[in-house]
Amino acid sequence: MAFGKGHHLSLIDGSAFIFRAFHALPPLTRKSDGLPVGAVSGFVNMLWKLVEENKGPDAPTHVAVVFDKGSHTFRNDLYDQYKANRDEMPEDLRPQIPLTREATRAFNIACLEQEGFEADDIIATLACRAREAGGRVTIISSDKDLMQLVGDGVEMFDAMKNVRIGREGVEAKFGVGPERVVDVQALAGDSVDNIPGAPGIGVKTAALLINEYGDLETLLERAEEIKQPKRRQTLIENADQIRLSKRLVTLDSDMELDYGLDSLEVQEPVAEDLLGFLTEMEFRTITRRVAEALGAEVPVIEAPEAEQGEDAGDEAEEVPFDASAYEIIRDADALAGWIAEARARGWVAVDTETTGLNEMTADLVGVSLSVEPGEAAYLPLTHRAATSDDLFGSDELAEGQLALDEALDLLKPLLADPSVMKIGQNMKYDAKIFARYGVAVTPIDDTMLMSYAMHAGLHGHGMDQLSERYLGHHPIEIKTLLGTGKGQITFDRVPIDEAAKYAAEDADVTLRLWKAFKPRLHRARVTTVYETLERPLVPVLAEMEMAGIKVDKGTLSRMSNAFAQKMAALEDEIQELAGEKFNVGSPAQVGDILFEKMGLPGGKKGKTGKYSTPADVLEDLATEHDLPARVLDWRQLQKLKSTYTDALQDHINPDTGRVHTSYSIAGANTGRLASTDPNLQNIPVRTEEGRRIREAFVATDGHRLVSLDYSQIELRILAHIAGIDALKQAFAEGQDIHAATASEMFGVPLDQMTPDVRRQAKAINFGVIYGISGWGLARNLRIPRDEAQGFIDRYFERFPGIRAYMDDTVARAKETGYVETLFGRRINTPEINAKGPTAGFAKRAAINAPIQGTAADIIRRAMIRMPDAIAKLPATMLLQVHDELLFEVEEGAVDDLIGAARAVMEEASLPAVKLDVPLVVDAGQGANWAEAH
């Protein structure tokens, strides 16, 4: 029967898929010989999924996989720069290209390609013919270049994200319908394919213009009418280039093909061929699944003798993701059922959905649970009812939700049950939300922290990223539910059905990650790090963040006003000096004034072609001129006002009157914490004016703030790790370490030390921790480079262990791909074998990481022990600033707290590591942070 009405053609964009699969999926190699097969695996799984899913009435009747062939197409004849900036194909992908053709044939699916054409042209030609014949078409691709084909029975399907793209999807992407997509592309151009387009015009502007003028030709003819002078000029000047761009992006939908649509009819795979191929590739899971589905015997794939490496051999039972399998919990019985499932296993993955990202203010909207891969449920609690007036929505609760109190009463015993592990991704967030509803969550496992312990330095540890990388699955993005920018809605406004798919998937993903990571943690030998430095820190930080610190709004507000006045005066003075009005806050304009108008020396241009005006450059100029000096003053005030006195006021929680930061545990590669919203780890202290901001951080009535900080902890660690006897001895004797260094280097007796010599030694000491270079030290000390290099040479001569430590560390990193702290924390160094300037960066980072990381581990250990150590004191731990802990304590207990906390901090490395140097902790106390520090 000829292809026609009622038929459904599925066209798979094979080339695009394998490129995407290669980059999105974890690298996988064939065990017997190490052949890279990750992209092939992703491709095979996608094909099988289509075969499996397409058995319903809507199934394709015809199917083909289409590939690019050759690198020279008719587009290169039109424009020799077409796709000219494409990178070389990655080495590991090259051998997989022919394998994907083989896979297609093994599936008994037509495999199409044609010299001189791109896959997109073949797809366009076939899609148009099928449409003309009255059939339907699904293009399996997310390539925007194919979106021009959508409409009239043609739609696209993104197989990796599992989303359909119809007319609305195209409009969302391009701002115009499919018919006008090429017009927009012609204007906007494309840096990936090297389509020139119109300079300075992006998709947004292009859509605006096309919608206003109807189509590209009309627009170009009537370009004179455009109001914006820059746009008008661009379009007039580049008309030819734009028309060329249009020809480049327009697909050839009328190719000559020596086969017809009928030849693409779906055929059952031949079990022998398909299983033969899969066995050859050594894909265990899919081979078994295919064999079972085809009713064939499961072929045996020899297990490789010894499993090597930490990622080997834990190929979990793969259960496909299936949103339709997720349950919505609407009554107490159903919830009780899931709780029983969790208890039966001893674990459950938990994820909360809320109205915002700030745990202190966001409200609980729903909870999702998962107990096995693919088995997950969503418990909606406070979703709002939809109304006809969709501008504001309703404040009424949607129907079919269990009452919040009732649900929490049922969940509470489970979440606190010591025999059930609660698994989460960034559990600190969920635990804090639950805590506000009086529900404790313990014990916990956290997939984000598991990843951090194993993969610090390799990639981020967000759920989407981990899912893509380790599960090969792209989870639904939250923005598809909430939108972005101004029109963004909160999660309680998302319809329950839609919310459930997203939320349950998150719990499902978390559970799968947990199952994948558990065994790997052990193999990577970071279980101890995870168990002693990551997991126990979660409740400690949650407590600190919820405690917050009292900030006096009046003090900040007064300072803001004072800064504003001074800035206004400075601004007048600066413009007076410059002889013109300009934006003092614009580095580019400051640069023009200094280096063009005034003709001062030292102007360097950055990537953007603008003068760069960092503080050190301005400082040099300030010795001779007033203007740069005033600009520096202005900038300091601007910084203090905008980042601190203004912004901090907005962070004061109206309920508590306190500022609640959030610490990210897995943010910094070295093991340090990072503080956000607001960042309380960079409150000014170095200048007198800035330090006064700390006066606004106060203790409540009858209390004091107490600050304890490690003295020179990184240098002490360096002395220990590198085994520098002279440094160790100086620390043991309690000497001024920078003065001692200077004395050792320059032969000046301690009692004759000058501040300047000491300052230079201090800079060198810091430089060593950062992976010193002559250039860097010269810049820091403002001395000639050869002089700086002389200092370094002498330093290495006097402390030969330092050189050895640096060389060993870099060598180890090159060999293993990571460095470690004294406590076994692993920091991966993927760029250590890079070439060019990157190599320098990577080396210095590798030298610094064990030092900075060990210090971070030590204060983590202290923090974890602190709650027990101060349990009997009327004191609360509030903040951590890398080597400092800040407490709030009742007036009468200050000395007791200092004694207890100092002991914990000074002994924090024990018993795991006995340092060759003493750790010394300095303490201070006062009514505010300025006094306490």
Add this chain to the structure above:
DNA sequence: TGATTCACG
């Protein structure tokens, strides 16, 4: 959104 600048350890 990326580049600049600057606050901290």
Add this chain to the structure above:
DNA sequence: GACGTACGTGAATCAG
């Protein structure tokens, strides 16, 4: 031999 570099962070602002 030139190149371009101190380590680790987060936030505000400008400008396209």
